[in-house]
Amino acid sequence: MESKLARGVPLRVKFGVDPTAVSVTWGWSVPLRRLRRFQELGHTAVLVIGDFTAQVGDPSGKSATRRRLSADEVETYVAACTDALLRILDPERLEIRRNSEWLGAMQMPDVLELAASVTVAQLLERADFHKRFVEHRPISLIEFLYPLLQGHDSVAVEADVELGGIDQQFNFVLARSLQQRAGQDPQSCVCAPLLVGTDGARKMSQSYGNYIGVSEPPQEIFGKAMSIPDSAMPDYVRLALDLPTAEKNRLLEEFGGVKLKRTLARSMVEMFHGPEAAQQAEQEFDRRFVHRQAPEDIPESSTTEAYLPKILVELGWATSQNDARRSIKGNGVRIDGTTVTDEQQTLQPGTFVLQLGKRRFHRITVK
Structure with a gap:
């Protein structure tokens, strides 16, 4: 990397993302915004879309084996994430690669050669693997392969620098070893702290529901x-x-x-x-x-149903009448700004603004 900088050659700065959900969260934006700064300094951003590794499942920081995604699920997430990623990165200095290009083309001898580059003892040095091992919780062989596959991405794109969260440090260091075996200069690793979620307790994640998406309204x-x-x-x-x-x-x-x-x-x-x-x-x-006022622009509909729990089910705000009554009992439902306390509430003919929680509003006309 130093020789490239001395010669004025742009660095290849890698960021890999497994499309496992529909949004790009603010947590992802921390290394992505740093990647944008590398672009502004004249370097090339190499965005690796992990359409292959997303089907394997990243075990980093996980206490249990993660569900594997289907190819169709991954494609849905790729399409949903791409626009948000381009909100952050400059398309002029951006190279987008899918790791199915090289991982999907590997044959069994290639996989065995990759697996031979690391020992089980090395993999068990990783904190989450070690914890699960000593607690006698399952670790699948495919999870052991994941760090190798991610590391091979750095070999395939000839990365000079890799950006990501601190939970990826083990994978990044392993990638350096694979690059050296392939005759490349090892990449530099830049790990950012993990942004805590809106609950203030766990890292930001769509699976926890504690995230803010960069493309949200x-x-x-x-x-x-x-x-x-x-x-x-x-x-x-x-x-x-x-x-x-x-x-x-x-x-x-x-x-x-x-x-x-x-x-x-x-x-x-x-x-x-x-x-x-x-x-x-x-x-x-x-x-x-x-001021406890309803939004100016809220959805509207009409109904012939007067029983409030049934109306909440009709709106999709509850999965059943029992679920609706639980929301009412928990003081989560308002009518025209007033909290509903009667679980058997019925509405007279007229137009009302219903509210569930802090953010759901609907103007309903009861006929």
């Missing part, structure tokens, strides 16, 4: 940012925002509580939707959660 981004616990604010200011370090430190020193959250929420919306959308999202948030 401005109001959704703003609302989710406002729900982040105070304890997670320092992490979000440092990792989720594209601001100079001095400005981030100033925010943390001078702001606090709701003022800091509002600044964070506005800044996050501005990153992908612009300042006007951020202002509108904040106004909509105040309308709904400060």
